Amino acid sequence: MSERPRRRIPEATVARLPEYLRILSELDEGTDHLSSDRLAELAGVNAAKVRKDLSYLGSYGTRGVGYEVAYLVYQIRRELGLTHDWPVVIVGAGNLGQALANYGGFSDRGFPVAGIVDIDPVKVGMVIGGVRVRHADDLAAVVRGRSISIGVIATGAAAAQDAADRLVAVGVTSILNFAPTVLSVPRGVSVRKVDLAVELQILSYHEQRRSGASLTIVPPADSSRSATA
Amino acid sequence: MSERPRRRIPEATVARLPEYLRILSELDEGTDHLSSDRLAELAGVNAAKVRKDLSYLGSYGTRGVGYEVAYLVYQIRRELGLTHDWPVVIVGAGNLGQALANYGGFSDRGFPVAGIVDIDPVKVGMVIGGVRVRHADDLAAVVRGRSISIGVIATGAAAAQDAADRLVAVGVTSILNFAPTVLSVPRGVSVRKVDLAVELQILSYHEQRRSGASLTIVPPADSSRSATA
DNA sequence: GGGAGTTCGTGAATGTGTGCACGAGCGCGT
């Protein structure tokens, strides 16, 4: 009955597990068991998908009964590495950085903001969400002794690569990037990118497609110098 | 030579087009042509993928030369429906709503913030990013005559469904949801969700996996009441 | 104890996305 070396979990499943976890955590205290059907409904996905996703955990449900909520929560948290907190450091104390630091949702879900840094001396010293902003040059000191492996880049596009380099230099191996730029990082460092404008542009595509779509717009015949940059 | 009814573009491609567009727009003025290889490098993806993506546009590159930047920009913008601005309305003037409204990146890329509403009377009347916050009950008036079809939900989880219902009621058909909740909306309304905590949890999974991973943690033998909710 | 009803786990089928490899077309230099 020894732990089998855990199989790799498909990326698509990993992306859904946090959602299941949130739903399970928010359940009414009395609910101790839950069927895949019900969970699927709450998560807005297909029941078979839920079962397949959960089957990767090795965590067994009980046929005829469903999944035991507490046990399932435990298993998902374990698989996602949420058995302990992951302190994060935010680079960039502008609009976005401040909003992120103030936003309670991070700490609540196990990602306390352990530090904020910025390059701008004016920002240094400000206290945001209970954390004092320090200078980016002091990043090493901010990180030291705190085992911070996740960094959040909330700078503008121009400063983002520099921010990434600094983070990597102090040993950060996972980066959440809000700047609209492609970062280049060494192998072994994970980057996830969130670009708000991209999300809106995807919505725009569907909107445009919905509304009549191709009205046979005449493309610029002489193709040079035609589109607005 | 009439416009063929435009084929459906795969979702994965749609998600990459905005990235290509950004890269192309930021190119040095002198660059009038670009190879798929170079674009792939800048976007951090495979060159074949770039070519396949662009082939859906019907926009032709020139063999031996590459793609004409201006023409390509025009084609992508057209396909994404970015030939005109898409004013957005933000629901929720808290931390996140304020940051979004102040964040220049929206207007810059064709999504001006045309209105902000909140339910909290204290927030109503505040001016954020040049826009006065109005009461959520006035949403219809805010939207009227402005052909707003995109809404952004920046409320907490508890208020998100109400926000969605209000948006749908005034004719919004695309929603960008920042609240950690699954929204239910009528068919025909698109929803995209951005959950910062989920992104961090995905990073956490990879971190955890990197570092030794399964240490044969003993699962709770008596499974009831064992995991911290 | 046995049958009815429920729900999991998973094989197989289908759909979507990725990447290679190569033919076809274009420009340039001679």
Added chain:
DNA sequence: ACGCGCTCGTGCACACATTCACGAACTCCC
């Protein structure tokens, strides 16, 4: 005019993801 080198467009094979369908296992009730 012709050949060479470059780069696009795409067929094909493979990988990944989703969904269906069904046997297996469990509970409950009589």
